[in-house]
């Protein structure tokens with residue numbers, strides 16, 4: 001839709017003002033989807049031409065669009081996606097648009113840079129320096145270099161190059177900085193697939209060739225070749241000339257993955273995550289919109305890049321909790337991937353060894369296609385799993401590695417193999433307590449314990465990230481020298497392992513031990529190449545790194561996730577234990593996984609050991625169905641917070657008392673109750689939980705219901721549709 005100069009158009013900005021504003025089309029007109037700069041109060045802000053103006057504003061006051069920006073327009077399927085995503089998550093559209101425009105310098109013109117290539121003339125007088133410059137350019141075969149690149153490569157000063165430009169021997173020109181990414185070749189280096197893999201790849205290729213929407217759950221144990229299979233789907237998508245997106249749960253995984261893609265397609269894909277520079281972000285954002293990049297590997301927010309023609313979205317480790325964004329706009333990237341794909345005729349591949357119950361159920365109901373890879377690639381076999389019953393072990397205080405586990409570790413490292421000790425607890429010890437008065441040190445801002453991090457030599461709050469020095473004297477009774485660390489964290493496990501195995505090389509992997517993604521990456525590479533005998537790690541190590549020499553996994557506390565009443569406690573423990581155990585043994589060495597537990601008879605522990613995955617999911621599904629909880633019913637969380645506890649509670653009580661909008665759709669409301677973490681960063685938090693059937697129009701009802709609350713002062717209200725955590 002085009003708008004002639006001066007006609008009324010509606011512009012959506014990223015300003016926190018939940019409506020589309022009327023402006024006049026600028027000189028030269030504009031089109032729906034164009035990025036524009038508009039006056040907004042005394043400032044200029046960026047927006048998108050959303051459609052025709054509404055004309056509900058005093059015509060004398062309507063201002064003109066300043067200019068249309070030199071950026072790829074937001075296409076119709078993307079606008080439709082943002083609208084649906086906003087409706088689904090009950091997020092104001094401007095906040096949704098903000099997610100889709102997270103690139104710096106969006107309003108800048110395509111910035112240019114000056115480059116140099118070989119000209120036609122020969123210089124009047126040849127010198128050594130001049131010869132070197134021409135030599136370098138001849139070697140570049142027509143490719144251009146910047147002045148500093150060329151000067152450095154030829155070992156000359158810039159003035160030599162400028163001299164050659166004057167003589168016409170070197171050509172100087174300005175080219176856009178945001179250049180397209182190198183082309184990937186889908187046929188560059190295809191793998192020979194196993195029968196199982198080839199069958200799965202064929203189904204995916206076929207689905208992509210049809211060019212329709214569809215979602216496939218690709219289930220296969222770790223090492224079965226899921227990545228190889230979905231790269232075939234990527235190849236098909238690229239061959240069709242459409243773009244592909246692969247979402248990964250962890251940045252630390254991307255570098256290994258990028259090399260794999262490069263090996264397969266002959267060039268590196270685009271990369272989108274928090275570790276990418278601003279210049280590269282801007283380039284990638286533009287190139288997704290201009291079809292200058294074929295494949296993007298990214299974190300969940302890559303889902304909001306303005307792809308011109310997206311044909312495939314892969315969500316690797318689809319069950320991973322990090323796909324749920326837990327602050328700002330609360331969305332689940334896995335679910336939004338399905339939504340986005342359905343609006344642009346794309347395919348979705350959800351890959352996992354241990355799918356979420358949601359995806360498993362959708363596959364069972366026939367909404368998703370299901371593909372299974374049943375065995376590991378090559379000779380690799382699944383690790384043997386067994387429990388270590390901790391009750392008879394009678395460990396001394398401050399010790400967590402049982403004698404049985406110790407023996408198993410020793411056996412492995414003696415023959416030059418690696419062992420992994422898994423404990424999902426960062427820091428040194430979860431509790432710091434005064435032995436004189438029993439006082440536990442808590443965060444001053446949050447209802448949470450301070451966790452000792454000996455590596456940082458500080459106490460840290462895992463809710464707000466605040467740190468403080470470890471006090472000498474108890475803040476409560478002021479007795480000195482009686483502060484004690486209670487319970488295990490990974491850093492403490494490192495200490496225990498060092499005592500038990502004084503000659504072993506021990507590496508502890510925990511996100512907070514590394515200042516940067518780069519440092520973490522190099523630590524991982526070092527371990528993978530044999531730089532450690534014993535690896536001690538949190539959840540971070542569960543996520544798909546290949547340690548080829550790792551043959552033993554010891555889980556320090558398999559019961560950890562089973563405590564508490566979380567809806568997904570069983571599912572999460574099952575996924576995590578399976579995932580961690582899957583790290584053991586790969587190509588030619590069989591692995592072993594030992595689970596330390598105080599409740600070896602627990603049904604979840606038994607399911608983990610039995611290898612009967614389908615049995616576990618079937619039982620878990622039956623239980624949830626009987627209770628009418630997700631994925632068979634729906635939940636929504638309402639979180640009210642304020643620096644004033646009474647204000648949050650009053651708003652919660654108001655909602656609980658006036659629930660007619662919810663009752664109309666048969667939904668129930670529970671609460672208000674103080675949130676499990678009742679104070680974060682000084683704000684008091686209370687929660688309500690809404691429960692409805694799967695098909696009830698939940699969002700619309702909630703929107704009407706919460707409109708009763710007057711948001712003023714310090715009060716904040718957040719809606720969490722399909723909550724994953726209840727803290």
Ligand code: ADP
Nearest residue numbers: 191192193194221222223224225226227228377
């Ligand atoms: P998953 O993604 O299921 O964990 P991967 O795709 O990473 O499995 O495969 C596990 C290992 O086996 C990788 O090192 C991979 O390169 C190798 N592999 C899997 N399938 C093949 C194949 N058909 N040809 C060669 N190597 C393969």
Ligand code: ZN
Nearest residue numbers: 443446461464
């Ligand atoms: Zn805190």
